[in-house]
Amino acid sequence: QQQVKQSPQSLIVQKGGIPIINCAYENTAFDYFPWYQQFPGKGPALLIAIRPDVSEKKEGRFTISFNKSAKQFSLHIMDSQPGDSATYFCAAREGNSWGKLQFGSGTQVVVTP
């Protein structure tokens, strides 16, 4: 059973649009929420991460919004570019654990020119 539910499965936006990817969880012991970006045939790379004591975090054109009471978090890609076309995974990790990540199922984002 997947502990982190991610939606949508895929998404197509035009250049300049704002793709939004949503993730939800039930385990209140999760205290670290990273997002990974993966290009075809490559390993995932850490994009941005947030802790639950922060409601929003921005790094460049990528923004995470976090709603602790709803147990939901989302990734927004501002001013999206064709080079942002990739698969994005959300993940979560329990605090004080050895570090095991629970991954969402991934969202394939396509940004058209």
Place this chain on the structure above:
Amino acid sequence: DGGITQSPKYLFRKEGQNVTLSCEQNLNHDAMYWYRQDPGQGLRLIYYSQIVNDFQKGDIAEGYSVSREKKESFPLTVTSAQKNPTAFYLCASSIRPQGRETQYFGPGTRLLVL
């Protein structure tokens, strides 16, 4: 250049055959991990190792085995007991196993069954 290398990039397995996937890191990280990636299922943890000569089963360890004889190396063997081995296999490492340490991933090995 520091990083994680995985080899081979593609690997073919015949029925009843064991195959070994290589993972090497020169980041001086203590913890190493193996994940399996299938379409639409995200990444699932196979095995992890927090320190040399120690490793633990992840969520889907059946049909797989690992060893950790050196800090920089964490090979994964896909045994004949793994009935559905076709997948993309990813190795990762982190400085320490605990806390919010970033996991760095290798480029992956795609395993196909002949």
